[in-house]
Amino acid sequence: MAKATFRAPRGTRDMLPEDLVLIQHLERTARSVAVSSGFAEIRTPFFEETRLFTRSLGETSDVVSKEMFTVPSRAAGGEDGGNSYTFRPEGTASVARAYVNGGYAAKAPLQKWYYLGPMFRYERPQKGRERQFTQFGVEAFGAASPLLDAEVVDLAVRFFEALGFGSELEVRVNTMGDPEDRDRWRERLKDYFRPQLATRCADCQDRFERNVFRLLDCKVPACVEANQGAPALAEVLGPEASAHHEGFLAALRALGREPVIDPSIVRGLDYYTRTVFEVHYPPLGARSALCGGGRYDGLVEEFGGQPTPGVGFAVGFTATELALQELGLPPAQDLADLEAELRPQVYVAAVSEDERGPALALASELRRAGVRPVVLDYRGKSLKAQLKEAGKSGAAFTVVLGADEVSTGTAVLRDMQAGEESSLPQPELAAQILRSASTTS
């Protein structure tokens, strides 16, 4: 242990083969759910010009102000124009930029895309939070209809359902209104809170300038009480944004996703307009939030594109993995099926050194015939040790090759579970193994 002088950087981890069983299951589920709703994959660079994020997420957002992994410019005025780059802390900004650069506004405005990959935030790691984490997200551009908002929410919920989450899944929604509404609301809130600022908690005093909306979901009892008379967004919400919100709620109900209206959902990023939502799973307790998203109608325009509405969400896999673990998902049987992919189907054992070559050739032959995976020993283990290793590997069969078998072109096929073995011609091995595999699974 003392010799391990290097380790994965703080807040990162190695995803070892055995860990990937679950992670790949998440990835496959995400892709399958997204594709079934007509979302196509998009991949953008892992890093972008820093300004892309400061512009879209907001200078004062926590992400921008203290959580960015930024690489300073290496050549002022050189090929990178003196720009600094930042490893993406989220996916929406990059995807919106790609939409603009791809010229979709003119040629095919309606685009439904999904992405899956690593994101980076320079934060203090803790349970369910890492500096490098995987996010699955979808973005739909080119339509302002609240039906699309509802479809995106439905997709998020279906992802969790496909993973085995139960009917307790909860869709919590709110609206941030249009930018003008939000500006008006912000001023109203500041006017309301300013006089009582001295009596608020330290966090609230700090949040006042950074993001007033946050004072609304403070958990300190005195603050909660002081929030009672705070002006509501409804008081300043424009008729269009209001109609959109109603349409969104109606569409959710049509989908059978009864929304829980939660005014405390405010989201930390500047680009959100109108719809904001989170999917929660109350059985998880304090860490019940599984994903979040919303509408960002001004973002594409902000990046220099034609005014184009957009809506999307993102799920962090770190929290999802934790949730699955707490809920005992996937079920043992499903997990066993997933892990089966790591288990060899056949182990080819050589009795003595003389059969090492023929064993290698036979293994290759079996692989070509479609048996998979086929493994064997390379470390000069005794037959006994090879059998032991075969048993430990979980291989369904072991093929034993000795001098007699080599001379007669046969092989001993041992069924590891039953402990029975039979001798048969080598050309018949593959068929026998594959037949047995298809009847057991």
Place this chain on the structure above:
RNA sequence: GUGGGCAUAGCUCAGUUGGUUAGAGCACCAGAUUGUGGUUCUGGGGGUCGCGGGUUCAAAUCCCGUUGCCCACCCCA
């Protein structure tokens, strides 16, 4: 950025009021008569007790510092 907890073999942990060559279980490797696994038995490899100082005749065990990890807050996926 703030607060708290923990650091002993690959893993999970014991190590009594500081005292001889630091232990267990699991894992790993090799054997138990001649070409065979999963049970059992025997043996073996593996630790500068996170690191650096200090106290002491003597420290894994006490004190200080340092680093790392974990948890919570802020915030968020």
